[in-house]
Amino acid sequence: MTPAPDKGVRPAPAGRIVIENCAVATVDARDTEYATGHVVVAGGVIEAVGAGPAPDGLADVVRRIDGTGHLATPGLVNTHHHFYQWLTRGLAQDSNLFDWLVELYPTWARIDEPMVHAAASGSLAMMVRGGVTTAMDHHYVFPRGAGDLLGAEIRAAAELGVRFTAARGSMDLGESDGGLPPDFAVESTEEALRATEEAVDRYHDASFGSMLQIAAAPCSPFSVSTELLREAAVLARRKGVRLHTHGSETVEEEKFCHEKFGMGPTDYFESTGWLGEDVWMAHCVHMKDSDVAAFGRTGTGVAHCPSSNARLAAGIARVPDLLAAHVPVGLGxxxxASNESGELHTELRNALLVGRLAGGEKALDVRKVLRLGTYGGAQVLGRAAETGSLEVGKLADLVLWKLDGIGHSTIADPVAALVLGAAAPVTLSLVGGVPVVEDGRLTRVDEDAIAREARDQARRLARIAGLA
Incomplete structure (x- = not known):
């Protein structure tokens, strides 16, 4: 069993970090940018940001960084993930969502605690190395006797030093009750609710700068009973935590909801208490105008996952329409197993390209998608007052991207270079002022050891599941 973490914020680092001579994209409300600017970090928060060099006379400067040739941005925020799937990449390569799930559920039902820790470490390592400072995971597969799976993820996030929202997922609607997952892969309704409440009580930290928060996250309309959805919403609001699920991902889901509930996914979610400012849903691809309006009216958030949607041929989310309706939208x-790269910074480019395929050349621009990946994600996770933009008083979660190399040096606009160019190297990534990446390498863990352990656990899972 993973020891419960101490409540409260990680101790703030002593002294000041000064970053100068870099381009700065603050992603504040005015999209303020500086062609050459500075950021000063003190006590784990941003003390100053602005044009030109840092102010003279700063005391206790422990590190001064020349950011020439770099762009400073807020750290990226991932709003939807399933870490355990790191061990089953490259399978079911040519399937839609339902066929993909049916093929992989029997394998996923054999995961255990060592596998989940290895998978979470690998998933987080790829994201953090690519500029993610706040991650989340939606874990909903809990085989009996598998150990402390949620704790394994939480341990991995702490080891890498990333800010983390653990969405305690659940499934209670097995195949014999009309759901999609096999019966052996689901919990009872009571078990799921009890485990979710225990996770909140044990782990959730609502304080400013918290490194760990919990969300209540029944999986999807086709794997969860109406009772579990309703009761999870009641539980989450009683405990003051956020709610997360999958919604409107595929045409098959739309058909399932109409056949089983007599209404589409958005209306069904609203009938169960699942629209509101404390809710965000993954995908939201197949939405009518009335669905978009309902999300805007209620402040329900969206995790946009363009690569996964393309990999499973789910479709293209109406991101410009969602933004026009004032829906909070982040990237995931x-x-x-449906986005083998495992990187969020590539989703900036993919969100732009996919959005333009659906909506034309002005549907999204580079700054809008940078906002999706930073401030939008912080909104979706309920943390926009703390992170997601470079502003005085906010957490020092920031990334320094190297843009003077061969992949980017001829793109004059640094934000365009970051979004449209090749995946940019990360020279420095800070979480609360603490370096988690230096010169493209993770600072707190051994990347090679993570790769070896993930490979070994993937092979063990394949053997157990009869795939090898």
């Missing part, structure tokens, strides 16, 4: 990697 989604599980790496």
């Amino acid at each position: 990697v989604d599980g790496t």
Whole structure:
């Protein structure tokens, strides 16, 4: 069993970090940018940001960084993931969502605590190395006797030093009750609710700068009973935590909801208490105008996962329409069994390209998608007052991207270079002022050891599941 973490914020680092001579994209309310600017970090928060060099006379400067040739941005925020799927990448390569799930559920039902820790470490390592400072995971598969799976993820996030929202997922609607997952892969309604409440009580930290928060996250309309959805919403609001699920991902889901409930997914979610400012849903691809309006009216958020949606041929989310309706929208990697790269910074480019395929050349621009990946994600996770933009008083979660190399040096606009160019190297990534990446390498863990352990656990899972 994973020891419960101490409540409260990680101790703030002593002294000041000064970053100068870099381009700065603050992603504040005015999209303020500086062609050459500075950021000063003190006590784990941003003390100053502005044009030109840092103010003279700063005391206790422990590190001064020349950011020439770099762009400073807020750290990226991942709003949807399934870490355990790191061990099953490259399978079911040519399937839609329902066929993909049916093929992989029997394998996923054999995961255990060592596998989940290895998978979470691999998933987080790829994201953090690519500029993610706040991650989340939606874990909903809990085989009996598998150990402390949620704790394994939480341990991995702490080891890498990333800010983390653990969405305690659940499934209670097995195949014999009309659901999609096999019966052996689901919990009872009572078990799921009890475990979710225990996770909140044990782990959730609502304080400013918290490194760990919990969300209540029944999986999807086709794997969860109406009772579990309703009771999870009641539980989450009683405990003051957020709610997360999958919604409107595929045409098959739309058909399932109409056949089983007599209404589409959005209306069904609203009937169960699942629209509101404390809710965000993954995908939201197949939405009518009335659905978009309902999300805007209620402040329900969306995790946009363009690569996964394309991999499973789910469709293209109406992101410009959602933004026009004032819906909070962030970006998500989604599980790496449907987005094998496992990187969020590539989703910036993919969101732009996919959005323009659906809506034309002005549907999205580079700054809008940078906002999706930073401030939008912080909104979706309920943390926009703390992170997601470079502003005085906010957490020092920031990334320094190297843009003077061969992949980017001829793109004059640094934000365009980051979004449209090749995946940019990360020279420095800070979480609360603490370096988690230096010169493209993770600072707190051994990347090679993570790769070896993930490979070994993937092979063990394949053997157990009869795939090898």
